[in-house]
Amino acid sequence: MSAARGFRHVALAVAWRTIHNVLHNPSLLFPGLMFPLLNFAAFAGGLSRLRHVPGFDYAPGYAGFQFCFVLLQSAAFGGVFTGFGIARDFEYGFSRRLMLAASRRSGVIAGYAIGALVRWLLTSVVVLLVAFAAGMRIKGSAVDFTALYLLAIMVNLAFLCWACGIAMRFQSVQAGPIMQTPVFLILFFAPVYVPLKLLQGWIHALAVANPLTRVLEAVRNLLAGTPTSEVGVAFAVAFGLIVLLAGWALLSLRYAEAKG
Amino acid sequence: MSDTAAQIYHLARRSVVRQARQPANVVAPVIFPLGLLAVNSGGLQPATMIPGFPADRFVAFALAIPFMQGALFATMNAGTDLARDIQTGFLSRLSLTPVRGVALVLGQLAGVAFVAAIQAVVYVAVAYAVDVHPASGAGGVVVLLALAIAIAIGFGAVGVFMALRTGTGESVQGLFPLLFAFLLLSSMNFPRNLIEADWFRWLANVNPVSYLIEGLRALIIDGWNGEAIALAFAITAGLLAAALLASALALRTRMTRT
Numbered sequence: 001m002s003a004a005r006g007f008r009h010v011a012l013a014v015a016w017r018t019i020h021n022v023l024h025n026p027s028l029l030f031p032g033l034m035f036p037l038l039n040f041a042a043f044a045g046g047l048s049r050l051r052h053v054p055g056f057d058y059a060p061g062y063a064g065f066q067f068c069f070v071l072l073q074s075a076a077f078g079g080v081f082t083g084f085g086i087a088r089d090f091e092y093g094f095s096r097r098l099m100l101a102a103s104r105r106s107g108v109i110a111g112y113a114i115g116a117l118v119r120w121l122l123t124s125v126v127v128l129l130v131a132f133a134a135g136m137r138i139k140g141s142a143v144d145f146t147a148l149y150l151l152a153i154m155v156n157l158a159f160l161c162w163a164c165g166i167a168m169r170f171q172s173v174q175a176g177p178i179m180q181t182p183v184f185l186i187l188f189f190a191p192v193y194v195p196l197k198l199l200q201g202w203i204h205a206l207a208v209a210n211p212l213t214r215v216l217e218a219v220r221n222l223l224a225g226t227p228t229s230e231v232g233v234a235f236a237v238a239f240g241l242i243v244l245l246a247g248w249a250l251l252s253l254r255y256a257e258a259k260g
Numbered sequence: 261m262s263d264t265a266a267q268i269y270h271l272a273r274r275s276v277v278r279q280a281r282q283p284a285n286v287v288a289p290v291i292f293p294l295g296l297l298a299v300n301s302g303g304l305q306p307a308t309m310i311p312g313f314p315a316d317r318f319v320a321f322a323l324a325i326p327f328m329q330g331a332l333f334a335t336m337n338a339g340t341d342l343a344r345d346i347q348t349g350f351l352s353r354l355s356l357t358p359v360r361g362v363a364l365v366l367g368q369l370a371g372v373a374f375v376a377a378i379q380a381v382v383y384v385a386v387a388y389a390v391d392v393h394p395a396s397g398a399g400g401v402v403v404l405l406a407l408a409i410a411i412a413i414g415f416g417a418v419g420v421f422m423a424l425r426t427g428t429g430e431s432v433q434g435l436f437p438l439l440f441a442f443l444l445l446s447s448m449n450f451p452r453n454l455i456e457a458d459w460f461r462w463l464a465n466v467n468p469v470s471y472l473i474e475g476l477r478a479l480i481i482d483g484w485n486g487e488a489i490a491l492a493f494a495i496t497a498g499l500l501a502a503a504l505l506a507s508a509l510a511l512r513t514r515m516t517r518t
Contacts, residue, residue, distance in 0.1 A: 034437060042444035045460030049450065053306045188299045194306045203302025 006103035007110065014098070014111025018085060019118050032081045032119060036074035036127050040066060044134050047193060055198050059224050060137045067131040068148075068219040069192050072212070074127055075156040076183050078120030083163020083179045086112055090171035090256075099257060109164055109249050116160040117153065124152065140225035147231065148222040151215055154238035159183055161245035168252035171259075190216045211237045267359050271367025278341060279371040286375055289333035290382050293326035297386075300325070304449060314451055315481050320392045323383065324476035325448050327408040328469065330379040332439050334372045334412040339419030339432035342368055346427045351514065361511040365504065369416050376412030380405045387480070395483040404479045407492055411472055414496045415439070417503035424510035446470040468495050 022028045044066040051062040058065045089095040095108075102108055138145060163179045170178065189206045190213045191199055199207055207213050218234030221227050279286060301319035308318055315321040345351045354364065384401055387394065394400045418439075422432045445463045447455070447470040455461040464470045475492020478485035 031437060034441075038437075038441050038444050041460070042449070045457040046445075046449055046455055046464070047304075047307075048460075049310055049454055049456040050304075050307055053309050056306075185295075188296075188303070191303070192299075193303045198306045199303065200305060201302065203299070203305075 003104060007107040010102045010104055010107030011110035011114060014108050015114035015118070018082065018112060018115025021085065022115070022119050028081075028085070029119075032074070032078060033123050033126060035077060036070045036123060037130060039073060040070040040127060040130060040134070043070070043193070044131070050194055053194060053198065056194060058195070058220070059139045059226075061135055063131055063134040063136040064138070064223050065220060067127070067136050068223055069187075069190075069216060070127055070131075071124060071148075071152050072155050072216055072219060073187050074123045075120055075152040076159040076187060077180075078123060078156050079116050079158070079160030080163045080179050080183055082112055082116035082119060082160055083167045084173060084176060085115075086164055086167035087171065087173045087175060087179075090167060091173060095168075095171075095256070096260075105253060105257060106250065109161070109246075109253060112164055113157055113160050117156055120156045124149075138223060138225075140222050140227070144222040144225055144227055147227070148219050151219055151222075151234060151238055154235075154242060155212075155215060158238065158241040158245050161242065161249040165245065165248040165252035168249070168256040171256065186210060186212050195220075211241065263358075264360055264363055267363035268366050268370075271359075271363055272370030275341070275368050275371030276374045279337070279375050286378060289330045289337070289375060290379050292333075293329035293379075294383075294386060296329065297322055297326050300449065307450070310454060312451075312454055317392070319390055320387075320481050321477065322449070323387050323392060323480050324473045325443075326383050326386075327380060327404075327411065327476050328443055328448070328473055330376060330383070330408070331412040331415040332436065332443065334376055335415040335419035335422075335439060336432065336436055337375065337419070338368055338372045338416040339423040339435070340429045341371065342420055342423035343427060343429040343432050346423065346514070347429065355515040361508060361515060364515075365417070365420055365507050365511070368420050369413050372416030372419075373409055373413055376409045376416075377405070379412070380408040383408075392480065394480045396479045397483075400479045400484065403489065404476065407475060407479070407489070407496070410493065410496045410500070411476075414499040414503065417500050417507060421503050421507040421510055424507055424514050427514070442467060442469045446473060448473055468499070471495050 022032075044063045047066075048062040050056060051058070051065075060067075086095070089098070098108060099105060140148070162183065166175050166179045169175075189203070189210045191207050196204070196207055196213060196217060214230060214237045215234045218227070218231045221230060297319070301317075301322050304322070305318045307313060308316055308321075313321075342351075345354075351364075384394075384404065394404060396403065419432060419435075422435055423429075426432065445460070446467045447464045452461060452464050452470060455464055471488075471491045472495055474488045475495075478488035478492075482488070
């Protein structure tokens with residue numbers, strides 16, 4: 001079997017298993033679905049008066065403003081929740097058997113990534129429908145909207161790699177907080193509730209330094225149909241995150257292989 | 261000391277020592293809400309520019325939230341600990357003794373009160389550290405601590421009921437998203453009269469957690485708002501009574517002596 005074929009076989013098998021497990025187990029499917037929906041309800045519903053704050057001007061409305069954040073949040077946590085499954089596979093000994101059987105072990109990471117992507121796409125469709133129901137207006141073109149989703153897919157892949165790396169290193173579900181907490185922090189240190197220009201003090205400084213701010217601002221600009229040069233920067237940031245965190249995942253895979 | 265009082269004392273001591281020996285049970289409920297407070301008070305500071313917003317600094321408005329989040333953690337800790345007692349057979353062995361159900365439940369809640377007291381003192385200290393002085397003064401701080409501990413005990417009793425009803429830690433943990441939803445769909449981030457979306461304002465109005473938060477918040481930013489404070493205490497008492505009654509019924513099945 002050629003290397004590429006071996007990689008594809010392993011990736012598709014792991015992806016199918018991941019998707020099958022999620023779709024057949026409500027306790028795995030619903031938290032990933034409910035978490036962004038609850039956040040969307042709380043932010044878009046409870047905080048919509050923030051659109052009256054002087055300096056807040058966003059054409060798709062506050063629902064659209066929050067949709068962008070919740071979309072990225074669900075993408076990032078789609079990766080993290082899949083990481084829980086990877087950790088569980090290690091705890092139950094499935095991963096050890098998988099490592100023995102896989103001809104190209106890097107295909108294991110690719111398989112989990114495909115699984116995470118399909119899982120998140122399901123969530124994103126529901127979030128999108130709810131956002132429309134809440135009054136979100138899309139001002140961008142089809143190309144803008146495609147670019148918006150592409151950025152979210154990149155975020156999903158990057159944070160899947162992060163969680164995968166943690167799961168392969170710690171090999172226990174107890175590492176869950178290590179997977180979640182940094183992702184939670186990087187998301188909430190972005191301009192979640194109001195645009196960056198309205199933030200002040202330490203939270204503004206953190207938001208400026210936060211790479212995810214570029215992605216979030218670009219996603220909001222794309223939804224509003226006002227893409228700027230920031231979009232290119234956002235793609236570069238997302239690509240950089242993927243390269244960095246994929247490297248981390250591969251290193252952790254080698255660690256897991258060496259551990260046996 | 262009567263038999264029941266002695267039983268409560270020993271089980272309460274066990275519960276407190278157990279909490280103290282699990283630093284994660286004490287530290288996480290303190291750190292996590294404070295982290296969220298920092299993020300939200302920074303990100304939502306522009307909300308204070310909205311006409312009618314009741315505080316000049318969002319951190320003062322949001323300080324009530326950590327008390328509620330701490331109470332949610334208390335629910336999880338109390339429930340998970342009791343579920344572990346059930347799963348490890350401790351409760352079965354206990355049912356061979358003449359221990360009374362009321363002692364078991366109240367003893368368990370002592371651990372909750374212990375952690376809640378630590379949390380509440382830390383949150384009040386943080387308030388002063390960020391230059392937020394409760395408008396109700398020193399007396400208000402005492403009432404604030406009492407209300408916070410009472411709310412945690414009320415939610416802790418819900419955790420106890422869940423543990424007795426289901427018998428597994430996983431089921432108790434599964435309750436967390438539901439309780440967190442109650443928190444998110446309340447007036448935690450905005451006063452109810454300023455919530456713009458009708459459906460959300462309706463949810464916040466019927467959500468009892470809104471009134472618990474508003475009772476705590478009143479002591480911090482309003483002063484002695486008797487109605488808000490009384491409502492918070494009344495809802496806490498109702499929650500505690502309902503949870504204790506449900507726990508007593510669940511306990512009958514769980515501790516059946518043959």
